Amino acid sequence: MAKEEVKNDVGKLTFEQAIKELTAIVGKIEQGEIALGDSLQQYEKGMALIKQCRKILQDAEKRIEKIAEEGKGQQ
């Protein structure tokens, strides 16, 4: 249940947000100033964030779109 929530939350994040959060989590766990139960939760979330970042990178396409001046129509 809680795990599902974490997953859903993470799935909505942009790459930038995910990286930011991941950095914060790694920092927190590294400092060891976190309760064991919390750290497990954070660890799980961190792993989900890493997965999400990889997914975003893999899903991202290398694509070219052409845009024109407004009024002249768009591709």
Add this chain to the structure above:
Amino acid sequence: MANEQVKFYTVGQVTTLIKTTLENGLPGRLTVRGEISGWKGPHSNGHCYFTLKDEGAVLPCVMWGSNFKKVKFRPENGLAVFATGNIDIYEPQGKYQFYVDKMEPAGVGALQLAFEQMVKRLTAQGLFDEAHKKPLPKYPRRIGVLTSESGAAVDDIKKSIFDRWPCVLCLYPVPVQGEGAAEKIASAIRDVNRRNDKLKLDILIVGRGGGSQEDLWAFNEEVLARAIYDSKIPIISAVGHEEDVTIADLVADVRASTPTKAGVVAVPDAREVLEKLSSAQSRLTGDMKSVIELAEQRLQTICASAAFRNPLLQVRNRQQQLDEMGGNLKELIGDMITGARERLNGYYEQVVRLEPHRLIGRKMVEVNELTSRANAAVSALLGRAGLLLTAQENRLAGLNPRAVLKRGYSITTLKQTGMVLKNASQAQMGDTLVTELAENLIESKVIKK
């Protein structure tokens, strides 16, 4: 004098003569080196008026707007220039003047001068201020590219970005050299900014490949500089070769020295990012392991403590302590009881010494005496009250109407109603009357009245 036939010319004739002389005596086009002074222009129609001077002479000059438009630098007083054109008479004012159609600075090249002037002016206006420069987003998703569709730059930029990072490139084709190019790039930048809530571009790259200073000139024009300055989307300039620096480079938020470097500036390297992710993953796992190990160690330390090693001993120890304390308690209470008993005995002795029964006897005599005195006082009081009561009774008896009957009076009432008769008219013939005497009653009938 008046009669003499003196040959005269009209003003028009003599002016034409001077014009012809000038035309015959001067080359049709000539280049003059001089210092600009008295600069007036451009007027609203674009024309400029000034003089060229050196130590001993001045030459009035005109430059029409159509020619002045092609001058890239800004002529100003004191600037030494080469001016090319033709000399002619300006008939309305009877003066000759130099019609300049081309002007070059005498020192550095015209474009170089124009560039330097622009740098000076725009620096003063704050267009290159570091404080105004916007940071680039770290992981852009959509990048706008403003360049020529046909040039090599577009492929260079595309390759340099796609080699590093997956994203969407939005190509906005614009002319990058020639008349009006700067205006078109500028309006494209403004256009994209206006529509960016839909286009959602994170970065704009404005650039072109290498070329001569003239080719790159569009990127030195003020109209483009202002559009770059005003852009809300961060702009990377990528113009020409490594050594070319344009006004656009100076005003852009970040400069890529060439189009092929645009990618390095604009986007992170996906490989590095993935590596970082892997290292974050292993750090996270490592950290997590050590957190758990630490917790385990703590747990072991706690388990190893005496309390957990021999829990029964702890209980026994407590029991022993309890026993000791219980023994102490018993002793303590025994002591307390003994002490209390001793104190009680002490009080008893004291009481006995006071001989309470004699004390009580004395008090009883006093009480008896007081009782009989009180009784006597009450009896006297009652006797007096009885006498008073009899006297009052006697007085009251005298007032009883029945007492009068003893003296022979009687009270007559109508038997029917019980009404006391005071007048003969109150009774009818035959009515039964009751007469109350001092002793008993008699009944009679009315026979006469």
